[in-house]
Amino acid sequence: MLDNLAGKITDSELEVMKLLWCAKDALPVTAIREELQRTKGWEPATIKTLISRLVSKGVVRQEKRNVYYYSPVITEKEYSSWATKDLITRIYNGKARDLIASLVNSDGLSQDDIAELRELFKVEE
Amino acid sequence: MLDNLAGKITDSELEVMKLLWCAKDALPVTAIREELQRTKGWEPATIKTLISRLVSKGVVRQEKRNVYYYSPVITEKEYSSWATKDLITRIYNGKARDLIASLVNSDGLSQDDIAELRELFKVEE
DNA sequence: ATTCGCAGGCTACAACTGTCAACTGTATTG
DNA sequence: CAATACAGTTGACAGTTGTAGCCTGCGAAT
Numbered sequence: 001m002l003d004n005l006a007g008k009i010t011d012s013e014l015e016v017m018k019l020l021w022c023a024k025d026a027l028p029v030t031a032i033r034e035e036l037q038r039t040k041g042w043e044p045a046t047i048k049t050l051i052s053r054l055v056s057k058g059v060v061r062q063e064k065r066n067v068y069y070y071s072p073v074i075t076e077k078e079y080s081s082w083a084t085k086d087l088i089t090r091i092y093n094g095k096a097r098d099l100i101a102s103l104v105n106s107d108g109l110s111q112d113d114i115a116e117l118r119e120l121f122k123v124e125e
Numbered sequence: 126m127l128d129n130l131a132g133k134i135t136d137s138e139l140e141v142m143k144l145l146w147c148a149k150d151a152l153p154v155t156a157i158r159e160e161l162q163r164t165k166g167w168e169p170a171t172i173k174t175l176i177s178r179l180v181s182k183g184v185v186r187q188e189k190r191n192v193y194y195y196s197p198v199i200t201e202k203e204y205s206s207w208a209t210k211d212l213i214t215r216i217y218n219g220k221a222r223d224l225i226a227s228l229v230n231s232d233g234l235s236q237d238d239i240a241e242l243r244e245l246f247k248v249e250e
Numbered sequence: 251a252t253t254c255g256c257a258g259g260c261t262a263c264a265a266c267t268g269t270c271a272a273c274t275g276t277a278t279t280g
Numbered sequence: 281c282a283a284t285a286c287a288g289t290t291g292a293c294a295g296t297t298g299t300a301g302c303c304t305g306c307g308a309a310t
Contacts (some may be wrong), residue, residue: 081231
């Protein structure tokens with residue numbers, strides 16, 4: 001269900017998704033515009049384009065009220081786990097453990113991270 | 126040193142890089158072409174374009190012999206660790222452990238993987 | 251009711267990507 | 281030496297991405 005959709009979210013579009021993911025309910029353009037104009041310095045037109053593209057791609061749903069309200073079709077977790085899997089496929093020959101190994105031996109993780117992960121693996125199973 | 130370069134390697138270009146990374150020495154176009162024509166079904170022209178672009182981007186070096194020989198400027202490890210860091214920045218708000226947590230709770234890892242990782246963390250430090 | 255602001259839809263446009271063809275010069279081969 | 285083959289260079293062309301303007305109609309404010 002994600003294979004066709006999520007792969008297509010670009011960097012700029014992702015900023016819009018992040019905002020929608022934060023919001024608990026659907027948002028009108030006004031709200032999206034205000035936030036992204038401030039944080040990203042984008043023109044209203046740019047923001048409208050990004051939203052339209054996300055709707056075309058099927059990852060954002062629009063709900064007609066007085067004005068359209070937008071909400072994400074896929075969750076942030078779905079997306080990030082898809083993106084991670086995609087990285088593993090493309091770069092680590094499908095081997096997830098190679099990704100982690102790479103993180104471990106390249107300053108990708110702080111000591112804190114490592115400690116926390118050790119916990120994580122202890123709890124698991 | 127990577128920030129400027131590596132980010133720009135596209136999917137198609139990556140296939141060329143993978144080949145160069147596998148080879149122990151620099152390769153002439155002939156060798157690259159043979160392999161990618163067979164495995165990817167690309168036309169010679171396509172392959173030549175990809176190589177040129179990689180050279181322009183500075184991630185592949187050409188060495189003049191009778192004919193140019195090509196070799197990677199960045200190592201596979203450098204690239205993959207950059208790409209991973211990039212993913213973490215863009216999607217996991219810079220928190221590496223969130224990436225791993227996501228992998229752990231989403232079928233990203235097989236039981237084998239988990240076992241192996243547990244080993245990895247035991248050995249570390 | 252007239253005006254004003256803006257949501258939505260359409261258009262634009264340069265840079266980047268995925269694919270590839272045509273030309274040009276040099277090296278190999280008969 | 282003439283013909284062939286192909287590396288290297290340049291151009292091409294459609295689709296995607298980043299960024300943004302214009303126009304039209306509706307709803308809010310005067």
